[in-house]
Amino acid sequence: MLSKINSRVKSISIPGIRVFANKVNEYENGINFTIGESDFPTPENVKQAGIKAIENNLTGYSHNAGLLDVRQAISRFFEETYHFYYDPATEIVVTNGASEAIDSVLRTILASGDEVILTSPIYSGYESIIHLNGAKSVTIDTTDNGFILDPERLEQAITDKTKAIILNYPSNPTGATLSRDQMEKIVAVLKNHNIFIISDEIYSENTFDGEHCSFASFPEIREQLFLIHGLSKSHAMTGWRIGYVLGSKNLMEHVLKVHLNNSICASLPSQYAAIEALTANREAPADMNKAYIERRDFVYKRLREMGLETTLPTGAFYFFPSIQSTGLTSMEFATKLLENEQVAVVPGSSFTGNGEGYIRISYANSMENLHEGLVRLERFLQK
Template sequence: MPLSLNPQIHRIGLPGIRKFSNLLVNFPNAINLTIGQPDFAPPEAVKRAGIYALENNLTTYSVNAGLIELRKAVSTFLADKYQCQYDANTEILVTNGASQAIDSVLRTILQEGDEVILPAPIYAGYEPVISYCGAKTVYLDTTDTGFQPSATKLKELITPKTKAVIFNFPSNPTGATITPDQMDALAEVLKEEDIYIVSDEIYSENTFSGEHRSFGYYFELKDRLFLIHGLSKSHAMTGFRIGFLLADAPLIQEVVKVHSFNAICASVPSQYAAIEALTNCRDTPAIMNESYIRRRDYVYKRLKAMEIDVQLPTGAFYIFPSIKKFGLTSEEFAVRLLKEAGVGTIPGSVFTPYGEGYLRITYAYSDQELEEGMNRLERFIQTL
């Protein structure tokens, strides 16, 4: 008999974002607006901290949960910035990026037959993990509520099979944020329900309108909340692979088991760099946000001038215009835009079926690239 693989793996394709970004290898002159990666370098002090760790042989394993110095820095930062109270010794886990935190949490809580609610469109990295855990995804449509989850809709979707709901705000791919009033309404529903809350707040520092409110703000939800953060977006540290998971001590105790077998610990030189980022480089995100806001406004203005239906993002560094009026699927539109006009974007269908008819454009690129990308897009749509 032939050897078999886990059948759940056959149901999972390669990440749609990477599928399209990888296509650009064949189009060397294309403008790449695909990957959500800051075009800034990490702060010099952060790089020096990592170099110091290497030069002084701070390269052995840390404890599974991460350096206590870093966990203390995380605890202080989240308390100062978002009024989240988590004990550094028992309630914080340092992971290899936010993605590993997501994977470890879902593998800890999900069983065969469970249901997980996802507000959609949403980042494409959750559903495959839910699937290979044997659970089922239930989508909460946000396309008619400004890409913000309705508390009423959420309550209607919760069933005895619901194990968790996942939030990602500011949102990838839409750039939407949630107002404090909307957060209050969601919290009112969730505090009455016996389900886990996974809040991926990796873009919290990239909030352009108002102030980000964390689900960690609601103390009454703490016993069921998994709060995910990291430094990839806020400090341009994507390759350092540093994420943070914050949760009530009994929950962290269980997730550490998964983490200890699939990663042992996060990169130790990166952990030392992360301490510097959180203690002495807190102003870095605000500096980068000045550029993001200028770039957002430029792309938004150009799209509106092309008479494309689009919502102004209030966070992250993505914009999610509708391309429904052109009569093409989002994948057809993205492929043709790349092949015929030399602009790389991500079709909205990558971000659940509710993203169909949209296009994700990343504006974490230089002003020159964005201008040329918009010029090419404008010429392209004139041919449709």
């Protein structure tokens, strides 16, 4: 029966993030630097909102697009924080995490033979969904430009087959962010092309230097844009699975059809928790960021002391240091580090081909684990 399985499914593999996250669990003293998941608990009042919903038997279906109260809270958040407006009635869909939001958007717009531009290195989950839809990913290398998209390279990459571009800033895996000036130059290119723009800004609330600027702030590309967001990173709510898509009404009515046929609606208790997070806990990310910045600065100092070339992240919670000086591939490096020192990192090759020669380290971890894990990393490098 294996011969009858969709060949596109056969062609994709389990992401390197999950491979090493699973492997490290086999070691009693393993230290996991792979997962992009906060070590903070979900805020207490947010948890209580979810518990209260369950106790009140609010455990059925909601509107396919999500509770109107949730969509109104999302709309207010973006209007008050970033000063742009999306109509909660027609331009917002609540999804089962940002991952389902990305899946629903890509399945809405892609047809076989389409091309999607990715800045590279970039989160591996995009490529899999693109390929499952029979489309092709086209990467633009950013490793020689501080992991920032070059507008000239973008212009050159757009062809008659280009259906969309995915932008992810703050970036997973590099931690790079964009200034408004850099965004304006990218927008100046994109507004002249009839292609979709998918801006995954799930890490917007984890911006450490300056303020996050959203691509949704540019009205000239509004009719092309899908904004992906959610609560997983900002409020330590990965397991609650609350994400959302924002886009113009004429686009979102089609995204909604894909979403409802996929999962009907997001978990109802999670939606009630989301209302609390978006209304009463907007300060939660800033409180967590204080700890992330302390950890970031510590890890940056230690990596530099080890002689690993790296860029100081200005957002998200990852380092993407070069390991080219070791002569090992990123897969070899990650495998040997795990086997010899029981420390799990993600091979850079997991983030498209341009990630080769790098590893990703998540510092969304305790200072105790960061101290010990980096001691082991240094010992491995010395060997």
